[in-house]
Amino acid sequence: xxxxxxxxxxxIDPKTGEFAVIAPGHNFKSVTEKIAGVVLTxxxxxxxxxxxxxxxxxxxxxxxxxxxxxxxGVGIWGVTIPGAWxxxxxxxxxxxxxxxxxxxxxxILLLFKQTWxxxxxxxxxxxxxxxxxxxxxxxVLHVGRPWLGYWLFPYPNTMNxxxxxxxxxxxxxxxxxxxxxxSVVFWYIGMIPDFGTLRxxxxxxxxKYVYGMLSLGWRGSTRHWMRYETASLLLAGLSTPLVxxxxxxxxxxxxxxxxxxxxxxxxxxxxVAGAIYSGFAMVLTLAIPIRKFYHMEDLVTLRHLxxxxxxxxxxxxxxxxxxxxxxxxAWYSASHWEFFMMWNRMFGPMxxxxxxxxxxxxxxxxxxxxxxxxxxxxxxxxxxxxxxxTGMWFERFVIVVTSLYRDFLPxxxxxxxxxxxxxxxxxxxxxxxxxxxxxxxxxAPMIPMNEIKMMLPQTKIKPAxxxxxxxx
Amino acid sequence: MAQVFDRSxxxxxxxxxxxxxxxxxxxxxxLNQLQRSPWVTRQGQRPDQPVPFSHRHxxxxxxxxxxxxxxxxEKSMYxxxxxxxxxxxxxxxxxxxAEMLEPVRQSWATGESVxxxxxxxxxxxxxxxxxxxxxxxxxxxxxxxxxxxxxxxxQENTLQMEWCLNCHRNPGKNLRPTSEIYxxxxxxxxSDKPVYCADT
Numbered sequence: 001x002x003x004x005x006x007x008x009x010x011x012i013d014p015k016t017g018e019f020a021v022i023a024p025g026h027n028f029k030s031v032t033e034k035i036a037g038v039v040l041t042x043x044x045x046x047x048x049x050x051x052x053x054x055x056x057x058x059x060x061x062x063x064x065x066x067x068x069x070x071x072x073g074v075g076i077w078g079v080t081i082p083g084a085w086x087x088x089x090x091x092x093x094x095x096x097x098x099x100x101x102x103x104x105x106x107x108i109l110l111l112f113k114q115t116w117x118x119x120x121x122x123x124x125x126x127x128x129x130x131x132x133x134x135x136x137x138x139x140v141l142h143v144g145r146p147w148l149g150y151w152l153f154p155y156p157n158t159m160n161x162x163x164x165x166x167x168x169x170x171x172x173x174x175x176x177x178x179x180x181x182x183s184v185v186f187w188y189i190g191m192i193p194d195f196g197t198l199r200x201x202x203x204x205x206x207x208k209y210v211y212g213m214l215s216l217g218w219r220g221s222t223r224h225w226m227r228y229e230t231a232s233l234l235l236a237g238l239s240t241p242l243v244x245x246x247x248x249x250x251x252x253x254x255x256x257x258x259x260x261x262x263x264x265x266x267x268x269x270x271x272v273a274g275a276i277y278s279g280f281a282m283v284l285t286l287a288i289p290i291r292k293f294y295h296m297e298d299l300v301t302l303r304h305l306x307x308x309x310x311x312x313x314x315x316x317x318x319x320x321x322x323x324x325x326x327x328x329x330a331w332y333s334a335s336h337w338e339f340f341m342m343w344n345r346m347f348g349p350m351x352x353x354x355x356x357x358x359x360x361x362x363x364x365x366x367x368x369x370x371x372x373x374x375x376x377x378x379x380x381x382x383x384x385x386x387x388x389x390t391g392m393w394f395e396r397f398v399i400v401v402t403s404l405y406r407d408f409l410p411x412x413x414x415x416x417x418x419x420x421x422x423x424x425x426x427x428x429x430x431x432x433x434x435x436x437x438x439x440x441x442x443x444a445p446m447i448p449m450n451e452i453k454m455m456l457p458q459t460k461i462k463p464a465x466x467x468x469x470x471x472x
Numbered sequence: 473m474a475q476v477f478d479r480s481x482x483x484x485x486x487x488x489x490x491x492x493x494x495x496x497x498x499x500x501x502x503l504n505q506l507q508r509s510p511w512v513t514r515q516g517q518r519p520d521q522p523v524p525f526s527h528r529h530x531x532x533x534x535x536x537x538x539x540x541x542x543x544x545x546e547k548s549m550y551x552x553x554x555x556x557x558x559x560x561x562x563x564x565x566x567x568x569x570a571e572m573l574e575p576v577r578q579s580w581a582t583g584e585s586v587x588x589x590x591x592x593x594x595x596x597x598x599x600x601x602x603x604x605x606x607x608x609x610x611x612x613x614x615x616x617x618x619x620x621x622x623x624x625x626x627q628e629n630t631l632q633m634e635w636c637l638n639c640h641r642n643p644g645k646n647l648r649p650t651s652e653i654y655x656x657x658x659x660x661x662x663s664d665k666p667v668y669c670a671d672t
Binding site: 155157158159160161199208209212217 | 476477485503507508630632633634635637
């Protein structure tokens with residue numbers, strides 16, 4: 001456990017000069033005991049119960065907000081006629097964006113053979129799924145007649161009517177439902193060997209039975225592993241274009257429109273970069289308290305945090321480039337409306353939102369993340385991750401609201417003010433997300449044991465003259 | 473250590489795959505039935521009417537022409553249900569004491585309408601027009617079935633959008649000479665001559 005406080009890289013193997021991903025001192029057994037122990041313990045930590053109580057209490061807001069919404073209609077929200085999209089779409093894009101880092105970690109980093117992904121992979125995927133659950137609520141809830149939402153699916157019906165396949169909102173349905181499905185499948189396939197381990201380690205008959213069912217008779221034979229690896233790689237190959245296209249499709253919701261501030265060709269890559277930016281911020285928001293609470297500092301090391309911060313820096317710079325380009329194009333286009341849109345964004349009645357965005361997304365993170373000292377400062381990273389999550393929320397707020405409330409015709413200028421129901425629904429999804437995440441942490445292995453074990457010295461090819469000690 | 477699952481689990485695991493397939497099929501059938509079954513479309517259901525009016529008796533038995541009662545069918549969007557006056561044209565003197573006709577006489581005496589139950593009830597977002605169909609060669613029987621053989625009124629067709637569209641996309645097969653619109657027994661064009669062509 002040589003991680004604490006040492007900045008002069010403790011992760012470099014003094015013998016080989018290789019970067020170690022996890023702290024030294026682990027063997028197969030200790031990894032299993034540590035990770036499976038969290039799930040199989042009969043001593044659930046009190047903090048977990050506390051967290052679950054708070055989260056489910058907050059999630060109740062969601063139930064109340066949705067019930068009232070269904071009873072009264074979308075008019076309880078602050079949406080108006082120039083600004084007919086508000087919190088619902090902002091939160092939808094925000095949650096979907098958060099999910100994207102999970103797929104980046106599990107798929108793209110797998111394709112790049114980045115072994116440091118192994119420790120954070122599982123709960124990043126869980127984060128994806130729960131974020132998509134939260135996101136998926138909004139497209140259903142924000143329509144005036146949610147009970148007719150199934151009309152968005154192409155199914156043979158007595159009306160001879162099909163969805164309009166030219167609408168990006170229709171693509172959203174396919175993008176999000178495919179994304180949710182593939183993410184769940186990828187997540188579940190990844191957990192099968194770990195469920196096998198839990199089945200074998202469990203003491204309670206019920207736990208044995210449940211994990212036995214979930215592991216689908218996994219025996220860990222060579223043939224199993226070979227197919228498992230092939231399937232993982234194929235799924236990673238499929239998820240990678242998926243993750244890029246899903247947020248692209250979501251950016252099309254805006255970019256396809258003719259509105260100044262929306263009709264921009266840079267949106268697809270810039271939205272994806274923003275998604276990964278906010279997603280990594282959320283991984284940090286979750287990883288930092290969890291590694292502390294469950295004492296996982298030796299598995300989720302400072303090196304992981306450092307790397308995640310670097311990815312944030314990279315994607316944050318792309319996002320900053322996007323902001324810069326928007327401003328540049330507003331001037332370069334010589335379009336009166338485009339120019340006004342940008343001026344209004346910066347100095348209009350909602351200019352404060354733009355400057356919060358610049359401060360939280362660009363000024364604070366992108367100046368500080370260059371420093372390695374700050375990248376491995378856990379407290380700083382945690383605070384920063386919250387700042388970036390806020391900033392990315394404001395990014396969507398700025399894009400949605402400030403483009404809508406003042407557009408071509410001054411006679412249709414309005415304003416937007418969220419009501420308490422907008423806030424309740426948003427806070428409620430935060431509660432639901434935390435609730436699901438806490439259940440996941442307690443019931444499933446939050447770190448993939450099999451992938452961690454592949455990084456242990458025991459799995460390395462041993463030189464003929466040395467013997468690696470096997471501790472039982 | 474004892475095995476967690478005994479041998480029978482093999483059969484159960486395989487069966488679960490088959491059952492999943494069956495559930496998917498059952499869901500498909502159920503969803504289709506929820507859209508199309510006569511129970512949903514109310515085809516063939518004979519709701520209670522205040523007076524058990526028989527189209528068979530009046531049309532087939534007495535030879536009353538359709539427009540005698542449904543007067544506005546060729547002039548208006550609505551074919552109209554005849555007012556009590558139409559009934560009383562005859563029933564002021566025929567079957568004057570029949571128990572069955574008491575609601576009609578009651579209506580005549582008080583001026584309250586007879587509360588007929590509507591059988592062909594389209595939603596109000598559909599603006600169906602009788603006049604245009606009747607004048608362009610769609611006979612009563614094409615949509616309403618053999619009303620002259622219905623002792624109690626029921627809905628013959630689904631009245632669903634796909635049913636409307638099927639005809640509007642290929643109306644030829646249902647067109648007839650305008651002289652035959654009210655001829656309930658008219659048979660359609662043959663396969664030799666699938667579309668009726670007017671002489672004029």
